[in-house]
Amino acid sequence: MAKKTVKDLDVKGKKVIVRADLNVPHKGSEITNDNRVKAAVPTLKYLVDNGAKVILMSHLGKVKTEEDKAKNDLGIVAPRLQELLPEATVKFCPVTRGAELEEMVAALQPGEILLMQNTRYEKGESKNDPELGQYWASLGDMFVEDAFGSVHRAHASTVGIPSNLPENALGFLVEKEVTMLGRAVDEPVSPFVAILGGAKVSDKIAVIENMLDKADKVIVGGGMAYTFMKAMGHEVGNSLLEEDKIELAKTIMAKGGDKLILPVDNVVADKFANDAEVKVVDRDIPEGWMGLDIGPKSIELFKETLQGAKTVVWNGPMGVFEMPNFAKGTLAVCEAISELPDAVTVIGGGDSAAAAIQLGFEDKFSHISTGGGASLEYMEGKVLPGIAIITEA
Template identity: 40%
Template sequence: MYSPAKYERLSHQAQALKGLNCFGELVLLRTDFNVPLSKGPKGELSVSDATRIDAALPTVRLLLGKGAKLVIVSHLGRPEPNKASLSALRLTHGLNPVFSVLKERLGAENIGFVDSCVGPVADTAIAQLQSGQALLLENVRFHVGETQNDLDFAKQLSKHFRIFVNDAFGVLHRDDASVTGVAKIIPNCFPGLLVAKEVHILSGLFLRPRMPLVVLIGGAKVADKMGVVGKFCETASKVLVGGKMAFTFLAAKGVLVGATQVDEPHRFEEARNIEKKARSYGVDFLLPSDQVVAANLEGPLPTAIVPLTLACCTSPLEPCIRDGFVGGDIGPKTVKEFEDVIQTACTIFWNGPLGAYEMPAFSFGTLAIAHAIAAATKKGATTIVGGGDSSAAVHEAGLTAADFTHICTGGGASLEFLQGNMLPGLAVWT
């Protein structure tokens, strides 16, 4: 488990990075450039959302401004090097699209790219770096040693460097070679500005939130989020649960959910205990009171809105989700109830969509809540979006990072952190 004292130490180390004399020094920077890509008319890939790239730029510019010879490593996606050739991997998971964005942001004269991360080609490119220049290396996950945290691979990545900066918040929960392996080899290690900012903001949800604190958890991945919901049941004013996540809690209460897939039904007892915990702490725990349903989530989608109450389990006059039908979005009553709660909040944390927002028939709830949280930001609330699908939903709603106090750059890492787990990538400093 983590403690406030550990946060303070991390903050001090980030300040030390600002005072670091690294002119002419080779510096290894781990970033998280795992960004979404889109295909052009000729099949060419380009970055469709550069949020994570832009979030890392303050650290990049800081180090370049100090005259560092900056070498940047990252992963992109989940390539399978055991199943495909390097040339095939580069076509689908190469960092060339990221390099195109970096050239626009930094200037083509300030950054180069090489299509390997270790070996003679990378060594030669690194040796040719000048002070104030950056070099982006190819996807570290093209090597099996990355995810296996192989010592030999970590040594290859580390061999040129005395300074390592990790600004990849989104992979701090990974025990990978470029995250923890190199940190055990390179003598001088620092958190980047983004990592320090993420830790400061997320820890503030427990250490110093402005109350009322409203927490909204949606999406799927019940196993990943149950601990977060339970944790906030100790500290939040209100906890709202929607999306696929909600059906575990609804089914655990005996609400009929039709053909809606309920993830991990063995967690029903845990779900009931979480609700009991919320009551014991005086925390309001809200589940959807209605749902937009359809016969399936594919093809034509004629939809209906049904209530979700315990009464409907026994009364034919109050239908729930009938057999053969699935829930795809929170209904208008739930949207209004959640919006009313959001308007009362001084601090809001949101992680996970409220339905299958990628489909127009099921997008209203998620997009409406995104706009409600953005409106709360304008009124002075501190609003934190938990990354991952939530970040994508923000863009789908036509909103940007400027409409919120903070959008996390790592969904999985933020969930692990909020559960109180020490992340491997943080443990090297604490």
């Protein structure tokens, strides 16, 4: 999937619309984690250094009501962006269309960045309203897609704008995501091991099936493993269970055969709390107890399965890693992957990325994806509309 990148564009003196992912967690006007702002900097710096006039767009949170608008005002990001890009002048436009926005765009000088208000202030954004996409496109000369967290959505800002601006390209962040996920999922070096965790089988059905076609081994942990255990005829106590997915789990197990690696023991608790009474049991979980992590035998089995792997893709934690007593499985998987010599190791965003960062493994992987939903859909083998629309190189 060779797409044009920002380096293929002649941006000097041009108005370049950049769709970034500035959807930061925040309390009021205080940003509690600025990783997404930092991730946007390389592309913005390149454009500023090369004399572009940058019109920067992003969504922030969900916007359904006037209260949501007040809570998710993108203006909170502008000061942090200015700190991270001292060589640029960062301005903020509090509206998403109209005379004020158009005048601020017209006044832009090379090396300046105009951050526009939250794209979701416009109802037509998530519906990819053709008029809105056309209007936003009319503000610029070129478009750069750098919001990997949003490329799986066909919105006005991700698909509508580039549909109307033939001079378009990927930014550095999305380019890296496509390259690394492509290497891991589409062109893996064998042995290829996929590790899938998280709460529900229903969230990961397509990923499990796609990975069983591509990988040498598929390890399944986390809450969704209990549906498989029930499908094998084991008792799961009060563990997370999708009764309506038991037959599907049987079908997946039949298809997977010895490719599919499931936990052989569990860390169980008498309540969903870090201070719960805890014990380790094999596959049958007693009534009144719930599985909250994989057990020591499963950790050894998963480590053994990972031995010699040259490509590893991981999506979803092995247990309730937010509670220290149930983080051991996820921590052990992190360690085992991080110690593989010469392997391409990719975390597909979301909770597994949060776990790796929280547990101190941020620099130990080839790549940690910035988009949970987008990387999951990539692993399912789906087309990502925000990337598909970008001009081929």
